[in-house]
Amino acid sequence: MRRNISITSDLYAVVDTIGRPPVVVGASLGGRTALVAEGERPGTTAGLVLVDIAPRVDAAGQARVRAFMAGAPDGFSSLEEVAEAVNAYSPRRRGSGNVEGLRKNVRQRADGRWYWHWDPRFLEASTDEQNFAVDRLLRAAGNVSAPTMLVRGSRSDMVTAEAANELLQLVPSARLVEVAAGHMITGDDNDVFTSRLRDFLAERVQRADRV
Incomplete structure (x- = not known):
């Protein structure tokens, strides 16, 4: 079983390889992995962008996300079926109607069926109570000093307004940005997300580098 502590170690290894x-x-x-990594080894990151995630999340929303990600273990017969699954999870998602854009999220195997890019087994990491204990995440957040931005979907069923405010209290220098989206912010409105990310990099991270 692959657990979150291993994923955190992977992140440390990548950062050490980069050299900065x-x-x-x-x-x-x-x-969550990035939050734990920065909080337990301060200085790991030059900046932290948390996309609709906080130490405390709504249990029902989390279960819904896990169910979506673990769904269709036998794959999909077409990209149209992939689109139907995405729309069922996020019915208010804005789409062009062109299913070709979903190719980046799935891969086609030799059997001709389409499968999510992610390995469903990695969900075992997010269900590990010890490695994802709320207390651990709260402690980690309290140690974060890197420039931080929380991007929350205003329609998120994962991160409530109260959970977002709790994070801001733990990381007083953090910035909260709300986007008209659900939990999958980049899928719902990637243009707005990218714009907010660019602003954060220019205003917070690059400024910190100059100090």
Whole structure:
């Protein structure tokens, strides 16, 4: 079983290989991993962008995300079926109707069926109570000093307004940005997310580098 502590170690290994702290953008499980990495080894990152994730998340929303990610273990017969699954999870998602854009999220195997790029087994990491204990995440957040931005979807069923405010209290220098989106912010409105990310890099991270 692959657990979060191993994923955190992977992040440390990448940072050590790079040779300098990078800005880490982490969504959901990636955000939790980045938060733990920075909080337990301060200076790991030059900046932290948490995409709709906080130490405390809504249990029902988390279960819904896990169900979506673990769904279709036998794959999809077409990109249209992939689109149907995405739309069922996020019915308010804005799409062009062109399913070709979903190719970046799936891969086609020799059997002709389409499978999510992610390995469903990595979800075992996010269900490990010890490695994802709220107390551990809260302690890690309290140690974060790197420039931080939390991007929360205003329609998120994972991160409530209260959970976002709790993070801001733990990381007083953090910035909160809300986007008209659900939990999958980059899929719902990637243009707005990219714009907010650029602003953060220019205003917070590059400024910190000059100090």
